[in-house]
Amino acid sequence: MSKNNIEILESFLKVDISVLESNSAEILQVLSSVVDTYLEGETEDVFNNRIEQILSEDNSHAEYLRDLIADIYFEEDTNNNVKSKILILSSTHPLIKQELEFRTDIRKLYLLENRTAFKEKLQGLTKRNLVESPAANVNRGVSYFKSLAIAASVLLVVIVGYSLFRTIQPTQIAKVEYKRIPISVIGIEEIQGFAGNETLDIDSCIIAIVKDSVNSYKYWNDTLILKTNIKVDSLQIIRKIKDDNREITDTNSISQNTSSALQDKTYLKINDKEYQIVESEVFLKITTE
Amino acid sequence: MTERRLYNTDEQLLQGFRENDDRAWSIVLNDIDLRKMIFSLVIKNSGNEEDAIDVLQDALIVLCEKVKLGTFELSSKLSTYLYGIARNIWYKKLRTSGKALINMNDNYPDIPDIDEALLPYKNEPSGKLNKLSNALEEISEQCRNLLMAFYGGEKLNTLTEKFGYSSYESIKNNISKCRSKLKGAYNVQK
Numbered sequence: 001m002s003k004n005n006i007e008i009l010e011s012f013l014k015v016d017i018s019v020l021e022s023n024s025a026e027i028l029q030v031l032s033s034v035v036d037t038y039l040e041g042e043t044e045d046v047f048n049n050r051i052e053q054i055l056s057e058d059n060s061h062a063e064y065l066r067d068l069i070a071d072i073y074f075e076e077d078t079n080n081n082v083k084s085k086i087l088i089l090s091s092t093h094p095l096i097k098q099e100l101e102f103r104t105d106i107r108k109l110y111l112l113e114n115r116t117a118f119k120e121k122l123q124g125l126t127k128r129n130l131v132e133s134p135a136a137n138v139n140r141g142v143s144y145f146k147s148l149a150i151a152a153s154v155l156l157v158v159i160v161g162y163s164l165f166r167t168i169q170p171t172q173i174a175k176v177e178y179k180r181i182p183i184s185v186i187g188i189e190e191i192q193g194f195a196g197n198e199t200l201d202i203d204s205c206i207i208a209i210v211k212d213s214v215n216s217y218k219y220w221n222d223t224l225i226l227k228t229n230i231k232v233d234s235l236q237i238i239r240k241i242k243d244d245n246r247e248i249t250d251t252n253s254i255s256q257n258t259s260s261a262l263q264d265k266t267y268l269k270i271n272d273k274e275y276q277i278v279e280s281e282v283f284l285k286i287t288t289e
Numbered sequence: 290m291t292e293r294r295l296y297n298t299d300e301q302l303l304q305g306f307r308e309n310d311d312r313a314w315s316i317v318l319n320d321i322d323l324r325k326m327i328f329s330l331v332i333k334n335s336g337n338e339e340d341a342i343d344v345l346q347d348a349l350i351v352l353c354e355k356v357k358l359g360t361f362e363l364s365s366k367l368s369t370y371l372y373g374i375a376r377n378i379w380y381k382k383l384r385t386s387g388k389a390l391i392n393m394n395d396n397y398p399d400i401p402d403i404d405e406a407l408l409p410y411k412n413e414p415s416g417k418l419n420k421l422s423n424a425l426e427e428i429s430e431q432c433r434n435l436l437m438a439f440y441g442g443e444k445l446n447t448l449t450e451k452f453g454y455s456s457y458e459s460i461k462n463n464i465s466k467c468r469s470k471l472k473g474a475y476n477v478q479k
Binding site for chain 2: 074107114
């Protein structure tokens with residue numbers, strides 16, 4: 001007949017710890033299994049009292065047991081009930097608490113030491129994603145020279161303003177949801193963010209995806225202000241009605257009395273690229289995937 | 290698209306963080322809704338787009354560190370939690386740079402239990418960690434690296450190969466010996 005839990009524990013205590021450490025004695029595997037059972041609350045009171053008594057002692061066997069329990073605590077697949085049991089145990093056994101803190105502190109040092117590398121990895125993952133985005137191949141060279149940026153901005157204001165009044169006027173901008181909007185384009189070097197510009201109303205600020213082509217935009221009074229570093233040849237705000245992702249109506253045939261069951265999306269179209277305006281949130285979502 | 294199938298739930302993402310899976314991090318970093326929230330927060334409060342990305346990455350670092358320390362319990366949506374961390378990070382950055390909050394009137398509660406030692410702009414170990422760090426410098430480099438990697442959470446079978454041990458038993462024994470040396474050095478520090 002196989003040994004019961006107490007007998008296994010007593011057998012372990014009789015073996016010299018150096019022997020235990022020098023080979024993979026069978027007793028260790030059995031003991032490990034018994035400790036697991038104990039932590040899961042499935043052992044008898046006599047055994048529980050005995051193991052808890054041993055865990056309070058200051059000798060190599062007790063240390064081995066505490067080490068084993070700490071191993072279990074830090075294993076990835078240890079369930080929360082077992083972890084809770086270990087924490088409860090540590091509240092009455094200072095040496096277990098000390099061991100858990102000791103390991104936690106080493107892990108903290110490890111995480112601190114590796115934080116820079118981790119940050120770089122996350123930066124790489126973020127950057128890679130942006131590179132893959134459809135509007136990422138934007139020439140950003142103008143931002144090196146502030147004067148050039150300002151000049152380019154002025155030029156863009158003229159081009160976009162002209163473009164709007166000449167060609168965009170018949171679109172749904174004014175008719176559907178928005179007032180007719182003169183366009184102003186601000187160079188990238190001129191402001192860091194709309195929220196930092198006190199002349200603008202923060203509450204009405206609308207933010208767009210950055211690092212693609214449009215950095216941000218907002219409505220301010222009747223003006224749509226774009227913060228961008230791309231050359232804007234044409235700009236439209238387009239409303240589309242879709243049914244189950246099948247486009248059924250485009251901007252020029254939108255009726256004011258559309259069914260609410262249909263999906264109504266608004267897009268900012270710059271040159272040939274369309275960006276969805278997510279109306280419930282202050283954001284632009286790239287939809288040209 | 291495959292990534293989405295692998296990580297459909299917050300619990301799956303957390304498991305991905307534990308296993309250091311790039312795909313799990315990538316999903317969070319590029320989550321449109323989360324970005325919207327954090328961009329809105331940062332840019333409305335004196336920051337720019339770069340700051341927002343930076344804060345998002347730092348929030349993810351803090352979360353992953355908590356997960357790896359076993360101190361994280363998922364009690365709300367992961368995105369809500371990350372937003373809470375980002376909010377605290379940005380708030381503290383503003384405070385240290387002498388800027389005031391302009392617009393923080395969202396309904397997200399503070400996350401009060403972020404370990405100060407793990408906040409991204411407080412990288413240097415201090416106090417107890419400092420003593421332990423000094424003790425680790427006292428033992429051999431091989432021992433230090435082995436203990437850091439093992440207690441840092443790297444898997445034993447990976448370490449056996451990484452450190453050139455012949456068997457599971459031999460690396461366990463060496464960890465045990467190194468640990469005794471470290472404890473000795475640590476107690477001297479005290």
